[in-house]
Structure formats: structure tokens, C-alpha cells
Amino acid sequence: MKIGVLGAGAVGSFLGGLLALRYGPENVILVGRGAHAETVRTRGYLVLSARGKVHKIPVRFELDPRNLAETNLVIFCVKSHATAEALHQAQPYLQNATLVVIQNGICDYLFSERIPQDRLVAGTTAINVAITAPGELALQLDGFTMLGPMFPQAVQAARAATDVLAGGGLRAFFTPEIHGIRYTKLGINAVGYVSCLSASNFISEGLLCREWRRRIAIPLLQEILGVYQAAGIQPRPIPGRSSLTGLARVCRTLDLPVIGNFLGWGLRRLFDRRPIIFSLYQDLLAGKKTEVDYIHGEIVRLAKLANQPAPLCELVINLVHELEKKPPGTFFTREEVIDRFSAAGVAPLSGGPAPRKE
Numbered sequence: 001m002k003i004g005v006l007g008a009g010a011v012g013s014f015l016g017g018l019l020a021l022r023y024g025p026e027n028v029i030l031v032g033r034g035a036h037a038e039t040v041r042t043r044g045y046l047v048l049s050a051r052g053k054v055h056k057i058p059v060r061f062e063l064d065p066r067n068l069a070e071t072n073l074v075i076f077c078v079k080s081h082a083t084a085e086a087l088h089q090a091q092p093y094l095q096n097a098t099l100v101v102i103q104n105g106i107c108d109y110l111f112s113e114r115i116p117q118d119r120l121v122a123g124t125t126a127i128n129v130a131i132t133a134p135g136e137l138a139l140q141l142d143g144f145t146m147l148g149p150m151f152p153q154a155v156q157a158a159r160a161a162t163d164v165l166a167g168g169g170l171r172a173f174f175t176p177e178i179h180g181i182r183y184t185k186l187g188i189n190a191v192g193y194v195s196c197l198s199a200s201n202f203i204s205e206g207l208l209c210r211e212w213r214r215r216i217a218i219p220l221l222q223e224i225l226g227v228y229q230a231a232g233i234q235p236r237p238i239p240g241r242s243s244l245t246g247l248a249r250v251c252r253t254l255d256l257p258v259i260g261n262f263l264g265w266g267l268r269r270l271f272d273r274r275p276i277i278f279s280l281y282q283d284l285l286a287g288k289k290t291e292v293d294y295i296h297g298e299i300v301r302l303a304k305l306a307n308q309p310a311p312l313c314e315l316v317i318n319l320v321h322e323l324e325k326k327p328p329g330t331f332f333t334r335e336e337v338i339d340r341f342s343a344a345g346v347a348p349l350s351g352g353p354a355p356r357k358e
């Protein structure tokens with residue numbers, strides 16, 4: 001068994017590096033591009049910082065997707081907006097390989113146009129990893145990687161791929177609920193990404209701000225859950241993490257007098273120390289294209305199919321595209337984002353006393 005990784009940036013290098021440790025660098029081929037790829041290819045090893053320790057992991061890193069022709073299983077980790085191009089380049093060399101797609105965005109139709117459905121495995125990972133310098137990775141949060149069939153014909157491929165990843169030392173498991181889990185993650189990211197528009201801490205400057213919660217989080221969550229219902233999608237909780245209804249419950253509880261204050265205090269303590277850094281924020285900061293068209297864009301696509309409106313997701317897409325056109329690191333103020341949501345004509349959905357500054 002030879003394993004490939006296509007789009008070996010942060011996630012791909014981490015997963016590929018761990019697999020190379022277990023299966024040997026000669027059996028795991030990482031394919032990527034840019035300064036990170038050039039550095040690892042020249043040096044022959046990755047530097048991984050995890051849990052206070054630094055590891056040097058020998059890997060085979062290539063720049064040409066032709067090298068994937070040797071593989072039976074390819075982990076596909078380019079960002080969603082690079083999917084079509086990467087698939088186009090690699091498809092001639094994928095032969096009969098199973099593709100394990102690990103992305104936050106959802107664009108399954110792009111895969112099924114090119115790869116037989118019985119070879120398409122969908123994945124989602126709860127790890128958080130970043131490239132801190134070319135050739136260097138930092139694991140910020142460890143977690144499970146969940147795999148399942150992207151289409152019903154791929155159950156066997158998904159089980160086999162899970163065995164390979166778990167056998168390689170990754171915390172991977174198979175789930176038939178992968179679709180619902182992916183859509184939960186998509187929905188949570190869709191709300192969290194709004195905090196990136198103003199470079200705000202999602203918890204302490206977003207959810208814990210009553211106006212942000214009432215004008216943005218709650219209406220957006222309701223829009224997303226409404227679209228999912230109309231599209232026949234059942235979001236499933238992410239094991240060990242959150243669910244969309246759980247997030248909605250937190251928003252409602254924060255409005256309650258005593259228990260809300262207590263919950264807010266606990267959340268602030270936790271997330272001021274360990275803020276959630278969304279990739280959309282990192283992309284805006286670096287002046288890179290974001291995945292918004294495959295996060296909020298996927299919800300808008302589902303809404304259109306179900307004849308439903310999704311004005312707030314459309315608004316987020318427009319706001320992100322506005323920022324993408326500005327110099328890197330340009331953001332709105334939080335109040336500007338709240339105003340733009342208010343102007344979208346959606347009334348605040350939570351009751352409670354008049355808004356106060358938090």
C-alpha cells in the first residue's frame with residue numbers, strides 16, 4: 001500500500017508526516033507547492049512541534065502530481081477553492097486510488113464529476129495545525145479524524161481508508177454519519193467566520209456580545225438550520241465537540257439573567273486564554289483567497305435547490321469578497337458587521353431586555 005497526500009500544506013503535511021513515521025517515508029508521498037513544499041523537499045524532513053516537543057520527521061515530498069501514480073490511497077487536502085485545479089492536474093495519475101477528501105468546505109459535485117463514487121471518501125478532522133514557517137508545523141489542537149462514504153457506494157472504501165489511517169497512528173474512526181457531521185462543522189464555521197470579518201474573538205467579542213448574538217449568530221443559525229431542514233440534511237453532533245442546536249442553546253442561555261452571566265464568565269475565561277483561530281481569518285490576514293464560496297456558498301447552493309432564501313449567508317459571502325479585494329489584514333469593525341446584518345432586514349430573533357453594551 002502506497003499513500004499519497006495531495007495539497008500537503010498544514011493538514012496534509014501533518015497527516016502525511018504521521019503516516020510516514022509509521023509506514024516509512026518511502027511509502028508515503030506528499031505533493032504540494034510553494035515555499036513550504038520546496039523547503040521540505042530540499043531538506044527531506046518536516047519539523048513538527050506538538051505538545052511541547054519538536055520532532056523531525058523524514059518524508060518524501062514531491063512537486064509533481066505524476067508521483068501519485070504509485071499510490072492506492074490519496075488524502076486530498078487542498079483548500080476547497082483549489083479543488084477543481086488540483087483534481088484536473090492529478091486525475092490522470094490517480095488511476096484506481098481511493099480519494100480521502102479532508103476539507104472544511106463542501107463541493108462533492110466537483111469530485112463526483114471526475115472520480116467514480118465508490119472511490120470517494122469524505123473526511124473531517126478536529127485537529128488544528130498551522131504552518132509557522134516553510135517546513136515547520138505546529139499542532140495547536142489534537143483531535144479525531146472522522147471518515148465515511150461521500151456517496152453510498154463508498155462504504156467499503158471508507159472502512160478500508162479508516163483502517164489505513166488508524167493503523168498509521170492517526171486518531172481516525174469510521175462513521176456512517178459523516179455527512180451530518182460535516183454539515184455541523186460547516187454550520188459552526190459559517191457562524192464563527194463572521195467574527196473573522198472584524199478580527200474579533202468568536203466567543204468573547206462575538207457570542208458574548210448581546211447585539212452580535214441577536215443580530216448575527218441567532219438569525220444565521222436559524223437560517224442555516226432552516227436550509228438544512230428544507231434540503232433534507234440532518235446535522236449530526238461532532239463527537240466530543242459541539243452541535244448546531246447546542247450552539248443555539250448556548251446563545252439562548254447567555255440571555256438568561258443569572259445562569260447566562262455565569263456561563264459567559266466561564267466561556268470568557270476559557271476562550272480568552274485559548275482563542276479559536278479560524279482559517280478564514282488567517283487567509284484574510286495573509287491576503288489569500290478564502291473558502292467562503294464553499295462554506296456559506298454551499299448553504300446558498302442548498303437553499304437554491306430547496307427554493308429557500310439564504311440572505312445572511314449571501315451577505316457573508318459579499319462581505320468576505322469585499323475584504324478579499326482590500327489590502328491584506330483589512331477588516332470591518334464589529335459594529336459595521338452588526339449594522340450590515342441589521343440592514344439585511346432580519347429582525348433580532350431573541351427576546352430579552354433592550355440591548356446593552358457588553
Ligand SMILES: NC(=O)c1ccc[n+]([C@@H]2O[C@H](COP(=O)([O-])OP(=O)(O)OC[C@H]3O[C@@H](n4cnc5c(N)ncnc54)[C@H](OP(=O)(O)O)[C@@H]3O)[C@@H](O)[C@H]2O)c1
Nearest residue numbers: 007009010011032033034077078079082086103104128129
Ligand atoms: N489547518 C487546519 O487546522 C485545518 C483543520 C481542519 C480542517 N482544515 C481544512 O483542511 C483543508 C486544508 O487546510 P490547510 O490548512 O492544510 O490548507 P493549506 O495549509 O493552505 O494547505 C493546502 C496546500 O495545498 C496547496 N495546493 C493548492 N493547490 C494545489 C495543487 N494544484 N497542487 C499541489 N498543491 C496545491 C496549497 O498551496 P497554495 O497555498 O500555493 O495554494 C497549500 O500549500 C481546508 O479545507 C481547511 O479548511 C484545516
